[in-house]
Amino acid sequence: MTRETLKKDIVITLGGYVAEKMIFGEDMTSAGVYSDMEEASKLANKAIRQYAMGDDPIHISIESSLNEDAFYISQKYHVEAIRIIKTCELEAEALLQKNKLALLKIAEYLTVNSRMEEEMIEKFMKAYAEEAWVRSEGFIKKDDYYKFNSVLQGQLNKIQNASLSFDIERIISEVNIDSVI
DSSP states (O other): OOHHHHHHHHHHHHHHHHHHHHHHOGGGOOGGGHHHHHHHHHHHHHHHHTSOOSSSOSOOOOOOTTOTTHHHHHHHHHHHHHHHHHHHHHHHHHHHHHTHHHHHHHHHHHHHSSOOOHHHHHHHHHHHOSOHHHHHTOOOOGGGSOOHHHHHHHHHHHHHHHHHHHHHHHHHHHHHHHHHO
16 A cells, blocks of 8 residues: 555545535435545544654554553644545545536436446446546556556666666777777
């Protein structure tokens, strides 16, 4: 898990809550979002307290509530976790607002059907999403989600090409020196 994928997971997790707020209004959000909110909170807290993704790159664990500083430490990281959740909520809202037609079409489908399979979601998104890439490239497959290998290969190629270029320049200068002598 990376910072980027963790935040994307939180955005996705908050999607149901944000969609309910957008479609029905805040007063009509249901208890069904409880597990999504719980999961988003767990992910944000893990990011800060266990994965060193907060302001302080440390693992936080408070062994005893007798520690007077525990509240202040906990409060600082609690604020960071909330900031992550709020940022992700805004991102989810922007995505859903941009793709409101797709959201409403999916919601309409779900009023008649109890669930929507992955193939149907892809069909609806290709038909109604605003992003052109959805229609042309489609969704990223799970195996292609992390780009660690391509990033690593790109950096290796850059270094190898620079080294090769240096070697070629060195050989050319040696040949030029030999031809002068």
